[in-house]
Amino acid sequence: MKRQVPLVLCFVFGIAMIFTRFSPHSVSQWIYEEVISWILIIGPFALVLATVTLIQTHTTRIRRRTEHWQYSLVVFAGLIIMVLIGVPFGPQNSIFEWLYNNVQLPMDATMFSLLAFFIASAAYRAFRARTFEASLLLLTAVVVMMGNVPIGDFIWNTIMSWSPWTDKVSEARQWILDNPNLSARRGIILGVSLGVISQSIRIILGIERSYLGGGD
Amino acid sequence: MNMDRRIVFILVALAVIIPMLLSVNLPVSVSEPTQKFYDYVESLPAGSTIMIGFDYGPSSLAELNPMAKALLKQCFDKDIRVIGMTLVVDAPTLVSALIQEVAAEKGAVEGEDYVFLGYRPGEIQVMLGIGTDIASVYDTDYNGTAISEIPMMQNITNYDQIDLLVDFASSDTVESWIIYANVQYNQKIAAGVTGVIIAQMFPYLQTGQLVGLLSGILGAAEYENLVGAPAKGMQWINVESFVHLLIVVLVIVGNITYFIHRSREA
Numbered sequence: 001m002k003r004q005v006p007l008v009l010c011f012v013f014g015i016a017m018i019f020t021r022f023s024p025h026s027v028s029q030w031i032y033e034e035v036i037s038w039i040l041i042i043g044p045f046a047l048v049l050a051t052v053t054l055i056q057t058h059t060t061r062i063r064r065r066t067e068h069w070q071y072s073l074v075v076f077a078g079l080i081i082m083v084l085i086g087v088p089f090g091p092q093n094s095i096f097e098w099l100y101n102n103v104q105l106p107m108d109a110t111m112f113s114l115l116a117f118f119i120a121s122a123a124y125r126a127f128r129a130r131t132f133e134a135s136l137l138l139l140t141a142v143v144v145m146m147g148n149v150p151i152g153d154f155i156w157n158t159i160m161s162w163s164p165w166t167d168k169v170s171e172a173r174q175w176i177l178d179n180p181n182l183s184a185r186r187g188i189i190l191g192v193s194l195g196v197i198s199q200s201i202r203i204i205l206g207i208e209r210s211y212l213g214g215g216d
Numbered sequence: 217m218n219m220d221r222r223i224v225f226i227l228v229a230l231a232v233i234i235p236m237l238l239s240v241n242l243p244v245s246v247s248e249p250t251q252k253f254y255d256y257v258e259s260l261p262a263g264s265t266i267m268i269g270f271d272y273g274p275s276s277l278a279e280l281n282p283m284a285k286a287l288l289k290q291c292f293d294k295d296i297r298v299i300g301m302t303l304v305v306d307a308p309t310l311v312s313a314l315i316q317e318v319a320a321e322k323g324a325v326e327g328e329d330y331v332f333l334g335y336r337p338g339e340i341q342v343m344l345g346i347g348t349d350i351a352s353v354y355d356t357d358y359n360g361t362a363i364s365e366i367p368m369m370q371n372i373t374n375y376d377q378i379d380l381l382v383d384f385a386s387s388d389t390v391e392s393w394i395i396y397a398n399v400q401y402n403q404k405i406a407a408g409v410t411g412v413i414i415a416q417m418f419p420y421l422q423t424g425q426l427v428g429l430l431s432g433i434l435g436a437a438e439y440e441n442l443v444g445a446p447a448k449g450m451q452w453i454n455v456e457s458f459v460h461l462l463i464v465v466l467v468i469v470g471n472i473t474y475f476i477h478r479s480r481e482a
Contacts, residue, residue, distance in 0.1 A: 033348050036341070036344045036345055036347075036348055036352075037345075037352060039338070039340075039341045039344070040338065040341045040342075040345050040352065040353060043337055043338030043341045044337045044338065046337070046338070047337055090360075091308055091309060092312075092358075092359070096309075097309055100306075100309045100310075101309070104274065104306065105274040105277075105310065106274075108273060108274035108275045108306070109274050109275060109277065109278065111275065112275035112276065112278075113278075116228055116232075116459060117224070117225045117228050117229075119463070120224050120225075120227070120228045120459070120462065120463050120466060121221040121224045121225065123463050123466060123467055123470075124219065124224055124463075124466040124467065124469070124470045125218070125470065127467045127470065127471070128470065128471060128474050129471055129474075138467065138471075141467075142464050142467065145460045145463065145464060146460060146461075146464060148411065148431075148432070148434055148460065149434065149453060149456050149457035149460045149461075150242040150243060150244045150245075150434075150437075150453060150454070150457055151242055151457035151458065151460070151461055152457075152460075153243075153245065154242050154243070154457075167245055170245060170247065174247060174248070177414070177415060177418050178418060178422070181415050181418060182418045182419055182422055185415065185416060185418060185419050186419045189419060
């Protein structure tokens with residue numbers, strides 16, 4: 001029973017939503033709009049689930065004194081402080097805004113900024129023209145990287161000032177994005193879409209049941 | 217030969233700091249996707265409505281805030297009404313500040329020229345909900361004012377009254393907007409995205425599902441140029457130029473040393 005009910009619900013709603021896409025009838029549209037409202041109500045429950053999981057994970061770490069368990073205390077401190085200020089007083093509260101602007105925002109931005117340093121280091125170590133394919137990747141990366149910034153065209157225009165060809169680096173970058181990149185991406189999108197369709201049919205028909213958990 | 221990575225880090229820091237101190241100003245040409253974006257907004261008559269999804273958090277604001285700012289300036293200059301919203305939980309505070317800053321500069325009035333709806337959870341649910349009735353998703357704006365009491369929202373119910381949807385994104389929200397707002401409701405969409413996801417967007421640009429596209433800091437700089445308001449985008453693309461140049465030089469040096477090492481071994 002515990003497994004049959006979700007399977008039946010999944011089948012009924014899956015078929016109903018497919019049906020609403022192909023029928024402009026008023027009843028069909030009413031069903032569609034009603035289900036959308038339900039989804040809007042059900043959706044936020046994921047936040048509760050996420051919060052409970054976060055608390056469980058970090059409580060276990062603190063209890064077992066796993067490596068760097070002290071950071072879990074920081075997680076709880078951040079969570080409790082922001083909830084205690086944000087929920088009763090709202091996100092426009094001056095203390096909430098101060099914490100956001102002076103703690104969360106700079107930390108978040110700093111973490112992302114560090115990527116520039118690691119990318120530079122990784123590019124120096126990893127980009128080697130060992131094979132033909134690696135050389136092709138290397139050349140493409142250099143063209144796109146230089147075409148993505150004005151200094152690429154500036155260098156080209158300075159060196160090739162005697163010729164009528166200008167801004168060729170950014171043009172080459174655009175050509176790479178518009179042609180080989182676009183073709184490859186489209187292939188990936190088509191493949192993924194077909195996969196999603198087949199997986200959806202399997203879920204609606206109850207063939208794929210892993211979303212219920214516990215194997216089977 | 218392997219250079220100590222701390223040296224690489226110092227070189228990157230210098231490539232950022234020196235051009236910033238010297239205020240380098242390289243010429244920026246405008247790419248076709250950016251021009252299309254600008255032209256589409258320019259073609260909208262005064263009184264049109266643009267919905268902007270500010271779908272990024274603090275980690276991507278350096279790339280996306282400048283382009284969002286340039287678009288807001290263009291909208292307020294042209295008397296285009298702006299509906300702001302976000303699907304990212306940690307975005308509302310920074311977005312609210314950004315809109316208010318530009319509105320104050322351009323003399324735009326909240327509730328008449330613009331409204332910021334804030335955040336609602338559930339990406340797809342929100343996109344589909346806006347298609348039926350905005351008020352079913354956002355009963356109030358970010359300040360808590362009921363949607364029914366906001367003057368500019370009186371005649372706006374769903375996508376039918378929105379002339380363009382712009383998504384500034386650092387993740388896959390653009391693709392979701394295309395699937396649920398463009399395909400399902402025929403909503404015109406333009407996007408501004410971070411450099412790392414730009415390659416994913418080109419198939420949609422070619423099919424016309426995106427009417428225009430801004431690519432990272434370069435897109436922001438190009439758009440600032442078009443709007444005639446050079447700001448952070450222009451400043452940062454010059455800095456980024458030198459970091460990219462440094463990376464290319466490092467790759468070349470790395471390959472030269474690799475080939476020297478290989479020939480010695482052989």
